[in-house]
Amino acid sequence: MSESLRVDVWSDIACPWCYIGKRRFESGERVWRESAGADAPDVELVFHSFELAPDTPEDFAGDEVEYLSRHKGIAPEQARQMLDHVTGIAASVDLEYRFDRLQHTNTVLAHELIHFAAANGRQLEMTERLMSAYFTEGRHLGRTEELVTLAGEVGLDTGAASEALATHAFLSDVKADERQAAELGINGVPFFVIDGTWALSGAQDPATFAAALAHAHRERDSVPVGGASS
Amino acid sequence: MSGVGTGLAAPAGGFAFLAPSQDACDGDACVIPGATRGTERTSLLGGDVRDGRVEG
Numbered sequence: 645m646s647e648s649l650r651v652d653v654w655s656d657i658a659c660p661w662c663y664i665g666k667r668r669f670e671s672g673e674r675v676w677r678e679s680a681g682a683d684a685p686d687v688e689l690v691f692h693s694f695e696l697a698p699d700t701p702e703d704f705a706g707d708e709v710e711y712l713s714r715h716k717g718i719a720p721e722q723a724r725q726m727l728d729h730v731t732g733i734a735a736s737v738d739l740e741y742r743f744d745r746l747q748h749t750n751t752v753l754a755h756e757l758i759h760f761a762a763a764n765g766r767q768l769e770m771t772e773r774l775m776s777a778y779f780t781e782g783r784h785l786g787r788t789e790e791l792v793t794l795a796g797e798v799g800l801d802t803g804a805a806s807e808a809l810a811t812h813a814f815l816s817d818v819k820a821d822e823r824q825a826a827e828l829g830i831n832g833v834p835f836f837v838i839d840g841t842w843a844l845s846g847a848q849d850p851a852t853f854a855a856a857l858a859h860a861h862r863e864r865d866s867v868p869v870g871g872a873s874s
Numbered sequence: 875m876s877g878v879g880t881g882l883a884a885p886a887g888g889f890a891f892l893a894p895s896q897d898a899c900d901g902d903a904c905v906i907p908g909a910t911r912g913t914e915r916t917s918l919l920g921g922d923v924r925d926g927r928v929e930g
Contacts, residue, residue, distance in 0.1 A: 652882055659899040696904045733897075828884050832898035840882055843889035846898035855919040856892045 648686040649860060654694040654825050654835040655771075657754045657785060660730045660741065663775040665834035665847030667737040672853025680858065687857070691762075691771050693755040693821040694833045700750045702786040708743040734779070745782025752818060754778075754785045757795060759814035760805055769798040839864060892919050 651669075655662035669689075677684045704711055712723035727743045734741040754774050761770030773794050777783035784790050788809045795805035808814060825835075836844040836853075838860040844852065 656899065656904070659904050661897045661899050661904070664897065696899055696901060824882065828882075829888070832895065832900040833904075834898065837882065837889060841885055841890060843891050844893055845891070845895035848893055848896060852893050852919060859892060859919060 646683075646685045646861075646865070648688045649839055649857060649864075650688045650690065652690050652692060652837045652840075654692045654821070654830050655833045656694050656696045657751045657758075657771075657774050657778050658700075658748070659694075659696055659833055660734065660779065661847045662834040663739060663779055664730075664734055664737055665836075666772075666775070667739060668847055668850045669836065669853045671737070672848075672850035673857060675850055676854035676857040679854070680861065685861065689768060691758060691767060692825065693758065693818040694825055694830070694835075695751055695755065695818075695822065696833065698750070698752065700748065702750050704748040706748075708746050708748060711748050739779065741779045742782055746779065747782055747784045747786075749784060749786030751785060752815070753788065753791055753809055755818040755821075756809055756812060756814040757791050757805065759817040760808040761795065761798065761800060763814070764800055764804075766798050766800055770795065770800070773798050 653666075653669075655666070673687055706714070708727060709720050709723045712718060712726070713720045716723070727741075731741045731743065758767060758770050758774065761767050774785060774791075777790075777794055778785050783794070788806065791809060792802050792806045796802040825831075828837075832845055834845075834847060836848075836856075838844075838856060842856060842860045842863075844856055848856075
């Protein structure tokens, strides 16, 4: 089996399309793997931080409809329709979005926790747990104690997680991800880069992700040792 | 330092986009889920996707 395909993903915990995109990617990877059979290499998924709204306060008194109405200047009914729309799409990939429970908050601490989890071999588990906690369970991801509890649920040391968040030990990693996104011209998420070359922006259909993985795998095999000539 | 945010550089000339962007969150506008869908005709993968199956 060949070397694993690396997939770098920029996303935000508070991004509804990112969670949908994660599910669609996972589905696409399964489709591709079934097509490729035993030749399919492993996929190494690496998440990177991207804060969509870094100026969001830790606490917002009100639900998501109120947030949209107040900050976007749209009618509550229009906001509700928009949220219903994305809730329906989430349901199509077996995700339960509960915007009635959602607690809008700043996500920088959650990103710090994802980097802490990465340093301890639990990045994928932590990312999934945080997205579920935010969109389905209405957990408050701007609060250290809540984040530490969730860290413990994926098998991380809660004492070490608490200390990492208190000292912001991984804040520089969050900012490094965001600087890199800016340098790469990434301004929307989710954003997928396969093998450092092939890019996909947004929550693409599973078939597109499957085709992208197949394409990257095929192109890799076609490149001669030492790289392509110019 | 986790090292997660390092080690990736765009190739000369930038990334090769395999499909038009769709359903992405762009800045604070993300909370308004009005994302748009791309069009198949501009996709490098246009010939690879058939009814949800991957064609070689």
